[in-house]
Amino acid sequence: MLSHALSSTPSLLLPLAHTKHCEAPAPRTLHEHFSRAPTRAIAAKEHVFTEGDPRFHLYRVEVGAICLYKVMPDGRRQVLGFAYPGDLIGLGACDDHQCNAQATKRSQLRSVPWSTVQRLARQDPALGLKLYEAISQELAAAHDLLLTTGQRSAAERVATFLLAMVRRSRRNGQDATVIDLPMTRADIGDFLGLTIETVSRTFTKLRQLAIIDLAQSARVRVLDIEALEGLAQGDVDL
Amino acid sequence: MLSHALSSTPSLLLPLAHTKHCEAPAPRTLHEHFSRAPTRAIAAKEHVFTEGDPRFHLYRVEVGAICLYKVMPDGRRQVLGFAYPGDLIGLGACDDHQCNAQATKRSQLRSVPWSTVQRLARQDPALGLKLYEAISQELAAAHDLLLTTGQRSAAERVATFLLAMVRRSRRNGQDATVIDLPMTRADIGDFLGLTIETVSRTFTKLRQLAIIDLAQSARVRVLDIEALEGLAQGDVDL
DNA sequence: CGAACCATTGACCACCTTCAATGCGAGTGG
DNA sequence: CCACTCGCATTGAAGGTGGTCAATGGTTCG
Incomplete structure (x- = not known):
C-alpha cells in the first residue's frame, strides 16, 4: 500500500x-x-x-x-x-x-x-x-x-492475497516464488474477513493441491502461480 | 461520499x-x-x-x-x-x-x-x-x-447502511426519520456484500420488529433509531 | 527447558446463499 | 381505462460455505 x-x-x-x-x-x-x-x-x-x-x-x-x-x-x-x-x-x-x-x-x-x-x-x-x-x-x-x-469466496480471497504478495515481491526485484509472510494468520484473517481457521484450512488445501509449499508457516513458496490466478478470479472452485 | x-x-x-x-x-x-x-x-x-x-x-x-x-x-x-x-x-x-x-x-x-x-x-x-x-x-x-x-453480520450491515442514510439526511436538514432509497435491493446488496434476498429478508425482519416501516419498498421510515444503532454495533442479535 | 503464542485439524452447526415461485408496481399499448 | 408485460421485491425450502468450539501440535523466546 x-x-x-x-x-x-x-x-x-x-x-x-x-x-x-x-x-x-x-x-x-x-x-x-x-x-x-x-x-x-x-x-x-x-x-x-x-x-x-x-x-x-x-x-x-x-x-x-x-x-x-x-x-x-x-x-x-x-x-x-x-x-x-x-x-x-x-x-x-x-x-x-x-x-x-x-x-x-x-x-x-x-x-x-x-x-x-x-x-x-x-x-x-x-x-x-x-x-x-x-x-x-x-x-x-x-x-x-x-x-x-465483499464478493470473493475464502479460497479466492487467500489466492488474491498471495498474488498481491507475489506482485509486491516482484516489484522489489526479489525472488517472486518465495514469500515471507511478516504477519500472523489472525492478521491475514482480519484483513480478508475470514477466521484464523479458515485461512489455515485454505493454506492447507493449496498445499495439498501442490499450488504452494509451506515448509514453515510464515514462508510460502508459490509452485503454480497460474492456478493461483485462476483461483483468484473464480475460474476454478478449489 | x-x-x-x-x-x-x-x-x-x-x-x-x-x-x-x-x-x-x-x-x-x-x-x-x-x-x-x-x-x-x-x-x-x-x-x-x-x-x-x-x-x-x-x-x-x-x-x-x-x-x-x-x-x-x-x-x-x-x-x-x-x-x-x-x-x-x-x-x-x-x-x-x-x-x-x-x-x-x-x-x-x-x-x-x-x-x-x-x-x-x-x-x-x-x-x-x-x-x-x-x-x-x-x-x-x-x-x-x-x-x-469484512466483519459485520447481515443484520448489522443493513442497520449500518440505514443509519448512514439517516445521518446523511440529517446533515441535509431533512426529516431524518423518512428515507427515500434511490437504489435497488441489488445495489444495496452489492454494496454490503449480500444477496438481494438477504437484504429483503433483513428489511422484513426489521419491519416485523417495528424498527422500521416499509410503506413502499423504496421508502423507509425509521421508527426506533436506538434499536438500529444497537443492531449496527452488534449489541443485540436481531 | 518451559511456557506462551501461534498454527493446524476435526466435528458440528448457523448463517447466508441458491434456486424457485409468487407478488407488486410502473410503464406501455390496445 | 384496462390488460399486459417487465422489472423489482418478497417469501419459502434446501443446501453449502465458513464460523464456532475444542483439542493437539509446533515454534520461538525468555
Missing part, C-alpha cells in the same frame, strides 16, 4: 550514500527530510499510533511491516492493509488518526512532522500532487480489498 | 443567486466553474463513465444518485459507494477511471475538465488541499465500508 507514489529507492539499496549529518545543507525535499530523520525502532506488537491520536507525524517504513486496522467496540477487527519498507503511513486530512498502526514484527520508521510537510507543500506544488497521488493509491487499494471481502 | 469536502452550499438552497451567464467575470474558483457549467441530464441506468475510460472530467452531482462500482470478469459486482447532490465523482490520480459510475435514477451532473482543475490548483494552493481532503474522506468511507463488509 502506498508503494512508490512517494517512495524513492529504498535506502537499503544505497548503502554507500551514507547520511551526512553535520555539513549538509538545509533539507529541501520531503525525501531529504526523511533521510535526515533518525530511525525509530518499533518492537513487534508495538503501536505507532492508535485511532483518535492527533496526527502529528507522517511516517515512512524503513524496515519491517506495519499493520493498519480498525476495531469495533466488541473487539472485532478489520485490517485495512499492511505497510512495507518505502511505504508512507499517517496520510489523511483530518486532525486525528482514523485507524491503528501496529508493527507485526520488529520494525524501523522515520517520521517528519506534518507541520513540516505542510510547509514544504506550500513551497513546492509538486509535493501536494505527490501526496494526492499517494492517498489516491491507498483509495484504490481499499477499493480492491472491498471487492475481495 | 465526498460530501462537504469541496461542496459549498447546494445551489438548491440559493434560488435567488441566479446564474449570470453573459456579464460575469472570468470564473476563478472551482465552485464558480461548476456553477457556470451546463447541467447534463443522465437517464436511469445510464453510465457517466466506466472503468478504463480516460479521466477527462471532474463531476459534481446536482440531482439524483450515482452508483460507483467495480465488476469481476464473471459479473460479480461490488458497489463502492453512492454519490448524492453536492458530491464530487471522478476524483483520483491515475489517467483512467478505476471504477464505473452509473445513475441509479434520472440524475443531473455538472463537470469541469481536469485540465482546468489542475490549472486552478496551480494558482490556488488551497484547492489542492481541498482535493486532498475530498479524496481522504472517500478513503475514510472505504475503510468504514471495509469494516462493515
Whole structure:
C-alpha cells in the first residue's frame, strides 16, 4: 500500500550514500527530510499510533511491516492493509488518526512532522500532487480489498492475497516464488474477513493441491502461480 | 461520499443567486466553474463513465444518485459507494477511471475538465488541499465500508447502511426519520456484500420488529433509531 | 527447558446463499 | 381505462460455505 507514489529507492539499496549529518545543507525535499530523520525502532506488537491520536507525524517504513486496522467496540477487527519498507503511513486530512498502526514484527520508521510537510507543500506544488497521488493509491487499494471481502469466496480471497504478495515481491526485484509472510494468520484473517481457521484450512488445501509449499508457516513458496490466478478470479472452485 | 469536502452550499438552497451567464467575470474558483457549467441530464441506468475510460472530467452531482462500482470478469459486482447532490465523482490520480459510475435514477451532473482543475490548483494552493481532503474522506468511507463488509453480520450491515442514510439526511436538514432509497435491493446488496434476498429478508425482519416501516419498498421510515444503532454495533442479535 | 503464542485439524452447526415461485408496481399499448 | 408485460421485491425450502468450539501440535523466546 502506498508503494512508490512517494517512495524513492529504498535506502537499503544505497548503502554507500551514507547520511551526512553535520555539513549538509538545509533539507529541501520531503525525501531529504526523511533521510535526515533518525530511525525509530518499533518492537513487534508495538503501536505507532492508535485511532483518535492527533496526527502529528507522517511516517515512512524503513524496515519491517506495519499493520493498519480498525476495531469495533466488541473487539472485532478489520485490517485495512499492511505497510512495507518505502511505504508512507499517517496520510489523511483530518486532525486525528482514523485507524491503528501496529508493527507485526520488529520494525524501523522515520517520521517528519506534518507541520513540516505542510510547509514544504506550500513551497513546492509538486509535493501536494505527490501526496494526492499517494492517498489516491491507498483509495484504490481499499477499493480492491472491498471487492475481495465483499464478493470473493475464502479460497479466492487467500489466492488474491498471495498474488498481491507475489506482485509486491516482484516489484522489489526479489525472488517472486518465495514469500515471507511478516504477519500472523489472525492478521491475514482480519484483513480478508475470514477466521484464523479458515485461512489455515485454505493454506492447507493449496498445499495439498501442490499450488504452494509451506515448509514453515510464515514462508510460502508459490509452485503454480497460474492456478493461483485462476483461483483468484473464480475460474476454478478449489 | 465526498460530501462537504469541496461542496459549498447546494445551489438548491440559493434560488435567488441566479446564474449570470453573459456579464460575469472570468470564473476563478472551482465552485464558480461548476456553477457556470451546463447541467447534463443522465437517464436511469445510464453510465457517466466506466472503468478504463480516460479521466477527462471532474463531476459534481446536482440531482439524483450515482452508483460507483467495480465488476469481476464473471459479473460479480461490488458497489463502492453512492454519490448524492453536492458530491464530487471522478476524483483520483491515475489517467483512467478505476471504477464505473452509473445513475441509479434520472440524475443531473455538472463537470469541469481536469485540465482546468489542475490549472486552478496551480494558482490556488488551497484547492489542492481541498482535493486532498475530498479524496481522504472517500478513503475514510472505504475503510468504514471495509469494516462493515469484512466483519459485520447481515443484520448489522443493513442497520449500518440505514443509519448512514439517516445521518446523511440529517446533515441535509431533512426529516431524518423518512428515507427515500434511490437504489435497488441489488445495489444495496452489492454494496454490503449480500444477496438481494438477504437484504429483503433483513428489511422484513426489521419491519416485523417495528424498527422500521416499509410503506413502499423504496421508502423507509425509521421508527426506533436506538434499536438500529444497537443492531449496527452488534449489541443485540436481531 | 518451559511456557506462551501461534498454527493446524476435526466435528458440528448457523448463517447466508441458491434456486424457485409468487407478488407488486410502473410503464406501455390496445 | 384496462390488460399486459417487465422489472423489482418478497417469501419459502434446501443446501453449502465458513464460523464456532475444542483439542493437539509446533515454534520461538525468555
